[in-house]
Amino acid sequence: MLAASPTTLSLFLALSACKGPAVLSGPPPVTDQTTMLLHAVTTEQNLIWIYNKAAVTYSGLAPVLDPLLAEHRAHLAQLRGRVIEPPGRRVPGAVTARPAIGATKAAALAQLRTAEQAAIATLMSRLDGASPSLAQLYASIAASESTHVTALTSEIGS
């Protein structure tokens, strides 16, 4: 047995005062910015799902919807690329909302427009607290989605 000399005792006491090593503690909390980014990813996935569903249901809308859908896929890729996957948490890959598609083409277009408007409002609400570059990405995507609203409105009126 090791005799407790004054030196080893002081070392023991000093080590006992230390907090446990990081590997024994839980994962660090996810920052607000990361949480907002993960929500933005989910929102974009939900938009893509509803666009896909509308395009399948009303194939005649493909010329209008396909370019907008491609832009949403680009948005999603950029958003996902900004996520540094937090420990213990995966970047969401699942759609969380699967609404029924409108019973007519016009209703489906109006539904997409409403979804775009909601996405814009959500992105705008995330500007505060985002890093400058992430805020610019949110703002650019919101501007893109505002052009989608105009395109969908024009199609509804045609």
Add this chain to the structure above:
Amino acid sequence: MGANTPIAAMQAALAAEHAAVYGYGVTGAMLTGSGKSRAYADWRAHEIARDTLAAMIVKLGATPVAASAAYTLPFTVTGASSARRLAVVLEEGVTRAYLGLVAVNDSTLRTFAARAMQAPATRATAWRGSTVAFPGMPNPSE
């Protein structure tokens, strides 16, 4: 991306609005009918945006940048087609300038700029005839 300080970013946006007001004079002169009407409406929108920005800058204690006496156009405008292309360039320039203002850390200015860039992005779409994925961003990965 974008100017460093709020005032510098606002001045950059104002300079872009000045350029758009000038440029739409050229665009409108080359168009007729509905194109001319749209150019006039867009020109007025930029005048209003210009005045709004100038007032905001004054309120912050700075002197708004003045419009240049003349601007060098990015290409020669010879007819309706090039006039429409110029309108796209003008709107994209304004969109980009407001996106620079989004980078400031002032919450009110950031929100203002994010809202303000939606109108030129939409006008650019109308002149271009198609949407883009990332208005104001030359390369979103930058």
